[in-house]
Amino acid sequence: MSERKNRPDSKIIIGFIFVIVGAYLLLYNLNLLPFSLPSYVISWKTFLIALGLLLVGTRENKGGGVTLIIVGGVFLVADILDVTIGELISEIWLFWPAIFIIIGLTLLLRRSREKKTENEDEFRVNESNDDYLDVSAILGGNKRLAYSQHFKGARLTAILGGVDLNLINAELAPGRHEIEVFVLLGGATIIVPNNWNIKMDITPIAGGTDDNRTFPQRYIPNAEYELIIKGVVLFGGIDLNSA
Template identity: 40%
Template sequence: MERMEEKRKSNNSRIIIGLIFLAVGGFLFADRFNIIPFNWNHYIFTWQSLLIGIGLISLAKNESRATGSVLIAIGGFFLAAKIFGFHYPIRHFFWPTVFVGLGLLLIFQRGGNSHKNRLGRFDKGEIDMDIIDDIAIFGGSEQKITSKNFKGGKVSNIFGGSTFDMMDAELAPGRNVLDMFCLFGGSKIIVPAGWSIKIEVTSIFGGYSDKRRIAPKGGIEVDRELVIKGVVIFGGGEIKGY
């Protein structure tokens, strides 16, 4: 049942992405044949449209509905301003938009068994919860996860960073999702060598990488998996194992 649900979500993602490419290709053909009477490429091939596209892909991949919705809202606002001739400098609205977007993300992403907010400070501690919910803003943390039935959770790093040591933890059976959001920040996850990990992160001027050594053949836990999802913007993350 779980694999069927994952396959359905994957098919939906391909359909949405395919429709986006078809729409762009259709606009290009229409432009070549002079069917469209206005210079639409000044609106389509812009950073505003890029944000909308990334938001749609994020929603299609079911990574983070809150993040995808905020990206679409920000891109749509500035694209509408461009189309309707709202000529105020964008820099005047950049930071207000950022703070509104961050506020919406924090509201809609709230949840989990262990919820911690860090604003402008660095914390170090131990978490024995199956689901984590960690937010670091202008600060950071080093957390040791000791749960023997870890199911994932949510992590948000905004102008901050966090490190999660899971060497003494164990994954719950099946598929466990950790939703990451990094904006001008990053995270590091330290895991045992035998963990099966899949990275499904949307990166914008950033990245998320698995830097573990290749585990010995037969040493991977095939019945337990940790899936890293989410969005990384001007930030990054890495997975390490010792």
């Protein structure tokens, strides 16, 4: 838990990025800047790189952040060198034999890991007993089934993809806990038991939330157990369901 608390809060970092970019664009439009940055500095390429750095710095799973950095970096380098993506790729293609080396090493390392875990829980990829979860989906989907009997929260990230967190078989730990959600051009689905005490604190920007929970006839929230679902939704959605 202490390791999780020491990680930067992505909402604060995102807020600073929006403030800085917005202030620069406002001053630029009002001709109040004594200088102007190159066009490629304020662009969707640098946005992808900044978002990738944010994910690498705040998430346990670094793969999605690295992917965004690479994609943004390729297009940014092409802009800086004033070449087309095709020309840049043709230069990079000189090193295509390295692809075989990378694939070979990946297969060898994967096979080595499979041998170590072939007698362990074969569904570990999709199931977890951890009390705190960090689930990301970048350009794809990621489903997680939680079985923790002392669940203390999670971080969910969905960028051009979808995250599905199923907590039906989990038990909430006593106290106040949080699920932090960041959605960009994607979606997140959270399924909870219908007797959990849940509060929503989502900031939607061209997005929204949909609470589809059903409750027992004599539903009385337990104040000693509280789960806060908070975060930011940009051009996407969050679905909250119960069973």
